[in-house]
Amino acid sequence: MACEKVLVVDDDAKIIKIVCHCLEKAGFLTLTAVDGEQALQVVEAEEPDLVVLDLMLPKLNGLDVCRILIEEHDIPVIILSAKGDELDRITGFRMGVDDYLSKPFSPMELVLRVQAVLRRASGLKKRENSQALVRGGLEVDPKTRRVAVDGKMVSLTGKEFELLWLLFSNPQQVFTRMQLLKKVWHSDYQGDENTVTVHVRRLREKVEPDPAEPRYIKTVWGLGYKFEISEKS
Known part of the structure; x- marks a missing residue:
């Protein structure tokens, strides 16, 4: 069975490195992007199973990327956002995101959330x-x-x-x-x-x-x- 692909989108190289390391240890293939435009290009080319998306991105902001992912690609999305930013959380859920994690966050908790969202997506397909x-x-x-x-x-x-x-x-x-x-x-x-x-x-x-x-x-x-x-x- 092919490994599931997760696209990690963040303009912080340290966060990308840590998150990708944890995801790869859990058996996922990882893709990366450092801005909104690159994220959409990777989605078109690689068709990831899930996107972990920072909201504070250059070129194209995270909320716009999120909207396109949900409306045009129907890919599960987990949002990363600044701690305490309730407006972003509410906006994300209204758009239809699958989960939300505030920064600073535990990379291992993120991995568990990725696994849970993909299980739900798989369960939905079976149902x-x-x-x-x-x-x-x-x-x-x-x-x-x-x-x-x-x-x-x-x-x-x-x-x-x-x-x-x-x-x-x-x-x-x-x-x-x-x-x-x-x-x-x-x-x-x-x-x-x-x-x-x-x-x-x-x-x-x-x-x-x-x-x-x-x-x-x-x-x-x-x-x-x-x-x-x-x-x-």
Whole structure:
């Protein structure tokens, strides 16, 4: 079995050396980049399995790189950021990052987080051996991540798809924002709950015929969200 490739993006040579050393000891192949533009070039050429991304980068900042990785490449991302920068953390989770680690950090903890994110990604692929489901004009295929509304294809980011599939495959079940945060983003930080609200809004804009009057993704006031097909559909 081929070794999984991890791209480490940081403009600090010492951090790159330490992180790569620990990742290689754990059995990963490592790729490196020292700025945002180079990171995207490496992603195009090498197709890494995961990216460890510093936010403070020259040429193209980390948040812009993160957005491109998630929206265009659907690659798992672990963010590195300055300690105590809550805004970056919230922004990252809203974009759909898989994990977040504050600087200064333990390289071994980072390795464990890399392993955990890749296990989750692998587990998701295994669960996605399910057959495509069609409910009320909404078709979701977990194998190909194909989503169609009344036969028209819809493009979702990785986290938007995971959120939709969790709700779609558990009709009528109510999930609190905190439950969705834990299951989709694997975070238990209460300050990130608005991330769920933002993603539900974006998801509705893509799959609902009328986002103001949702046909599928219903708000359960005071609790959270559930998938339920309206009578009118």
